[in-house]
Amino acid sequence: VLTQSPDTLSLSPGERATLSCRASQIVDSTYLAWYQQKPGRAPRLLIYGASSRATGIPDRFSGSESGTDFTLTISRLETEDFAVYYCQHYRESLMLNFGGGTKVEIK
Amino acid sequence: QVRLQESGPGVVNPSETLSLTCGVLGDFLGMYCWNWLRQPAGGRLEWLGFVCHNDYTYNNPSVKSRITLSRDSSRGQVSLEVRSTTPADTAVYFCARWNVAWRAFDVWGRGTRVTVSS
Numbered sequence: 001v002l003t004q005s006p007d008t009l010s011l012s013p014g015e016r017a018t019l020s021c022r023a024s025q026i027v028d029s030t031y032l033a034w035y036q037q038k039p040g041r042a043p044r045l046l047i048y049g050a051s052s053r054a055t056g057i058p059d060r061f062s063g064s065e066s067g068t069d070f071t072l073t074i075s076r077l078e079t080e081d082f083a084v085y086y087c088q089h090y091r092e093s094l095m096l097n098f099g100g101g102t103k104v105e106i107k
Numbered sequence: 108q109v110r111l112q113e114s115g116p117g118v119v120n121p122s123e124t125l126s127l128t129c130g131v132l133g134d135f136l137g138m139y140c141w142n143w144l145r146q147p148a149g150g151r152l153e154w155l156g157f158v159c160h161n162d163y164t165y166n167n168p169s170v171k172s173r174i175t176l177s178r179d180s181s182r183g184q185v186s187l188e189v190r191s192t193t194p195a196d197t198a199v200y201f202c203a204r205w206n207v208a209w210r211a212f213d214v215w216g217r218g219t220r221v222t223v224s225s
Contacts, residue, residue: 042201042216042218043201045211045212048206048209048211049209096167098151098152098154099151100151
């Protein structure tokens with residue numbers, strides 16, 4: 001089970017956003033990904049392997065891990081970054097789960 | 108660049124079978140697995156399963172007995188069939204490509220909305 005916090009983050013453009021994804025048990029970070037989703041749109045892959053940026057993703061997006069805690073950081077929010085963010089984990093036993101999401105909204 | 112386009116009936120009566128297709132524009136014959144996911148309104152994404160280039164398929168145990176995934180190489184399409192539908196199957200359905208190296212979904216379709224209602 002992946003638990004994301006907070007549910008909602010209210011920030012202003014230019015501020016730093018820190019999103020958390022906690023796994024209920026130790027997981028292989030190689031299989032941890034982050035996605036961004038805007039209303040009415042498909043999710044967009046941002047981060048894979050917990051900390052590697054997908055192709056074309058700006059370097060203001062970064063991922064990190066500490067044990068069962070994973071963090072997505074947006075260093076300086078831009079207007080287009082206000083969206084919902086999901087973490088996702090895959091196990092080689094063919095189990096794949098998403099977190100409940102964190103909404104980053106304009107304050 | 109690969110593009111995915113889902114299509115479906117929009118509305119299905121409860122207990123009927125839902126059939127969706129995903130057209131793959133671009134590299135369909137490469138060594139990929141094509142996945143179906145769904146998301147109820149305001150809800151969490153749920154992975155349903157995949158069909159791979161070698162026709163290997165896997166269904167999420169949560170829906171395993173009710174769904175069938177397949178692919179049609181001649182048409183460059185993957186399909187999802189959901190049997191015995193209920194209102195709980197109401198969601199936006201997405202197809203997505205699994206990137207084996209990244210262990211993540213790197214290409215997504217825009218999704219198709221399905222409502223199960225009489």
